[in-house]
Amino acid sequence: MELHDVWFVLIAVLWTGYFFLEGFDFGVGILTKLLARNRPERRVLINTIGPVWDGNEVWLLTAGGATFAAFPEWYATLFSGFYLPLLVILVCLIVRGVAFEYRAKRPEENWQRNWETAIFWTSLIPAFLWGVAFGNIVRGVKIDQHFEYVGTLADLFNPYALLGGLVTLTLFTFHGTVFTALKTVGEIRLRARKLALWVGLVTSVLAVGFLVWTQADSGDGKSLVALIVAVVALVAALVANQAGREGWSFALSGLTIAASVAMLFLSLFPNVMPSTLNGDWSLTVTNASSSPYTLKIMTWCAAIATPLVLLYQSWTYWVFRKRIGTQHIAPDAAAGSAH
Known part of the structure; x- marks a missing residue:
């Protein structure tokens, strides 16, 4: 393997x-x-991800940086062609981080409600747009002989990509719902489990349609195996959720995401960004990559740094592994004057 x-x-x-x-x-x-019915419950939900949300975004920075260094042609075409959707995602992530940090800085109800609304929308919009982006990457876009995107913004919102956006939106919501059931106690945990069933059923219909469409268009034997794993894992996650096995449900919903992403990349390889205008103009792992020397240095750096990052992030999740509920929210925080 090169x-x-x-x-x-x-x-x-x-x-x-x-x-x-x-x-x-x-x-x-x-x-x-x-899911949340009042301010204490919203506080519980925010607290479940409060210690880890910023660490989770490190993976995005690393993925973007690795793409830039390993496949500069891919990075250039992707970030120029998908400029507006990716800019919207970036703005959402910035506002989302500010909302987490500033929500509790003032006790006024309007202040906190506005930041909570910002958290909702800046979670929903990227969850949808990431599916749109990856749908276009796998389907292919209008790339000319100079490896430049020559399509329009409207071209990116085609039926396949829109379905991909709905899949990531519902799948991430289902994943978050089973995570909430895993991390909370009391009534909110029970309601999260019930909601996970309905969100999971909607996700199943959309995901199966999208993955089968992908397999029919560009799949092979390996991607078919990944498709089967994704579907079986999603069904098993629903069964585990109904049985009250939140840990298994969360792990299986995560496996669904992993298998789905694997299927998309297996369907894509050896392309990294197909051209719908001419197959010879597609970006591939060969014509879009950096020099072998650059890739060799990157490999050594990744081999040293990656285990350290994984250990640190695993430790963070271990420290904040306990379940929480409204009883853990201090009265002044429930009233909106604390963080």
């Missing part, structure tokens, strides 16, 4: 980690409006 193939796999792993972690992160943000 180094550019190795880095294609590593980038797929980075995106898998990002969607696994930020997926439930986005899902919990969406639940602040769908």
Whole structure:
């Protein structure tokens, strides 16, 4: 296996980690409006991800940086062609971080309600747009002989990409719902489990349609195996949720995300960004990659740094592993004057 193939796999792993972690992160943000009935419950939801949301976004920075260094042509075409959707995602992530930090800085109800609304929308919009973006990457876009995107913004919102956006939106919401059931106690835990059933059923219909469409268009034997794993894991997650096994449900919903991302990258390889105008103009792992020397240095750096990052983030999740409920919210915080 050549180094550019190795880095294609590593980038797929980075995106898998990002969607696994930020997926439930986005899902919990969406639940602040769908599940929480009052301010203490919204505070509980925010507290479940409060210690980890910023660490989850490190995976996005690493995936973007690795793409820039390993496949500069891919990075250039992707970020120029998808400029507006990616800019919207970036703005949402910035506002979302500010909302987490500033929500409790003042006790006024309007102040906190506005930041909570911001958390909801800046979780929902990226959850949808990431699916649109990856749908277009797998389907292919209008790339000319100079490896430049020559389509329009409207071209990106095609039926396949829109379905991909709905899949990531519902799948992340389901992932966040089972995470909430895993991390909370009391009534909110029971309601999260019930909501997970309905969100999971909607997700199943959309995800099966999208993955089958992908398989029919560009799949092979390996991607078919990933499709089957994703579907079986999603069904098993629903069964585990109904049985009250939140840990298993969360792990299986995460496996669904991992298998789905794997299927997309397996369907994509050896392309990194297909051209719908001419197959010869597609970006591939060969013509879009950096020099072998650059990839060699990157490989050594990744081999040293990655285990350290994984150990630190695992430790963070271990420290904040306890369940929480409204009884853990101090009275002044429930009234809106604390963080």
